[in-house]
Amino acid sequence: MKVKVLLFADLREVAGQGELALELPEGSTVGGMLRAIEGIYPALAGRLPQVKVAVGRRLAGPEAVIRPGEEVALLPPVGGG
Amino acid sequence: MKVKVLLFADLREVAGQGELALELPEGSTVGGMLRAIEGIYPALAGRLPQVKVAVGRRLAGPEAVIRPGEEVALLPPVGGG
Amino acid sequence: MDQVELTRSPIDVGRVLSGISDPECGAQVLFLGTVRGVEDGERIEYLEYEAYEEMAREELFRLCQRLRARWPEIRKVAIVHRLGRVGVGEAAVLIALSAPHREGTFPALAYAVKELKETVPIWKKEVGEKGARWKPAK
Amino acid sequence: MDQVELTRSPIDVGRVLSGISDPECGAQVLFLGTVRGVEDGERIEYLEYEAYEEMAREELFRLCQRLRARWPEIRKVAIVHRLGRVGVGEAAVLIALSAPHREGTFPALAYAVKELKETVPIWKKEVGEKGARWKPAK
Numbered sequence: 001m002k003v004k005v006l007l008f009a010d011l012r013e014v015a016g017q018g019e020l021a022l023e024l025p026e027g028s029t030v031g032g033m034l035r036a037i038e039g040i041y042p043a044l045a046g047r048l049p050q051v052k053v054a055v056g057r058r059l060a061g062p063e064a065v066i067r068p069g070e071e072v073a074l075l076p077p078v079g080g081g
Numbered sequence: 082m083k084v085k086v087l088l089f090a091d092l093r094e095v096a097g098q099g100e101l102a103l104e105l106p107e108g109s110t111v112g113g114m115l116r117a118i119e120g121i122y123p124a125l126a127g128r129l130p131q132v133k134v135a136v137g138r139r140l141a142g143p144e145a146v147i148r149p150g151e152e153v154a155l156l157p158p159v160g161g162g
Numbered sequence: 163m164d165q166v167e168l169t170r171s172p173i174d175v176g177r178v179l180s181g182i183s184d185p186e187c188g189a190q191v192l193f194l195g196t197v198r199g200v201e202d203g204e205r206i207e208y209l210e211y212e213a214y215e216e217m218a219r220e221e222l223f224r225l226c227q228r229l230r231a232r233w234p235e236i237r238k239v240a241i242v243h244r245l246g247r248v249g250v251g252e253a254a255v256l257i258a259l260s261a262p263h264r265e266g267t268f269p270a271l272a273y274a275v276k277e278l279k280e281t282v283p284i285w286k287k288e289v290g291e292k293g294a295r296w297k298p299a300k
Numbered sequence: 301m302d303q304v305e306l307t308r309s310p311i312d313v314g315r316v317l318s319g320i321s322d323p324e325c326g327a328q329v330l331f332l333g334t335v336r337g338v339e340d341g342e343r344i345e346y347l348e349y350e351a352y353e354e355m356a357r358e359e360l361f362r363l364c365q366r367l368r369a370r371w372p373e374i375r376k377v378a379i380v381h382r383l384g385r386v387g388v389g390e391a392a393v394l395i396a397l398s399a400p401h402r403e404g405t406f407p408a409l410a411y412a413v414k415e416l417k418e419t420v421p422i423w424k425k426e427v428g429e430k431g432a433r434w435k436p437a438k
Binding site: 175176179183185186187188189190191192193194195196197198199200250251262264267268269271272275 | 313314317321323324325326327328329330331332333334335336337338388389400402405406407409410413
């Protein structure tokens with residue numbers, strides 16, 4: 001399945017783009033997606049341990065399954081205010 | 082000595098005036114002044130136990146001595162804000 | 163820098179906030195006390211504030227000193243209190259302070275409001291549909 | 301009633317305060333976070349805020365719900381956050397709330413600011429004389 005992954009802040013700058021277009025097996029988890037990104041985008045790898053993942057605009061743990069069409073985002077440590 | 086005593090809020094309304102002009106012996110204390118007021122202005126007497134006294138714009142206890150010319154005020158329970 | 167004001171005019175919040183701004187301060191907190199339209203089920207018409215003005219100003223400056231003694235990081239403090247008649251919905255008191263960082267500003271603000279109500283010679287007469295009464299701090 | 305806003309325009313404090321006023325509320329508290337001109341000795345030029353806007357709005361509304369669950373006496377909440385470039389001295393965030401009485405409003409405000417900084421997907425790039433860096437919440 002195709003998964004669109006939104007990038008923000010330093011991740012966006014490091015990747016040089018605001019989103020990644022991934023092709024993942026159906027039933028992939030958040031953890032599986034992160035391992036895939038690590039392989040495909042080595043520039044992002046070092047930052048992934050600090051990143052939280054939102055699926056459908058909600059934080060999701062590594063075991064969470066990504067359903068087709070869901071909006072996925074990588075969130076570096078936030079700092080509003 | 083002559084002592085001018087400022088009144089506020091309900092004390093002012095009950096007394097029908099914003100200040101009392103007292104004649105007190107030199108060396109009078111705050112406590113002595115309150116007893117004098119109790120005698121001269123019976124309408125105020127019931128309220129005096131809740132009143133604080135300021136001498137020279139500072140709170141003063143019953144033993145404090147009032148010096149000639151000092152500004153004295155009776156402060157009912159405050160309620161700003 | 164402490165700004166203390168007793169006024170018979172409406173409180174201009176924007177002006178007070180500008181007054182406490184400081185290039186080294188990232189945190190401003192503000193308390194605005196307004197007149198409620200109903201108290202214990204009674205419709206209120208207005209409040210009437212009276213002060214022992216000279217002493218009230220001095221007590222407000224002393225309150226600022228106590229604030230700074232407990233929270234030395236505070237840079238600017240402004241306290242404005244209305245006198246005379248204040249209508250429902252209008253602001254009767256404003257306390258604002260600024261500091262480089264926010265830690266400490268919230269308890270400092272809570273302390274300032276409590277101390278103002280309990281120690282400053284200002285009195286409030288509540289005028290409602292059932293009559294008028296002087297209301298001490300709870 | 302919760303008002304949540306992400307905006308590229310300067311924050312109008314007066315308008316927000318009007319929005320949280322309520323005839324039953326005697327207490328309004330407000331936090332204004334402004335951009336400091338110096339950080340760790342470095343002169344700052346501006347901050348640049350970026351958000352995952354749709355999620356940030358949803359998180360801000362969830363933050364309002366948590367506030368109301370802990371402090372049910374809160375009547376109105378307003379949270380406004382700037383996006384894009386914000387200059388030194390300008391307000392980057394405003395949080396304001398109203399309640400009938402002041403008790404609870406100070407810790408509620410402190411909680412809201414902390415939660416906003418830690419849970420809402422907004423990022424801040426600090427641009428100073430030594431360069432630019434993304435700054436997570438401390």
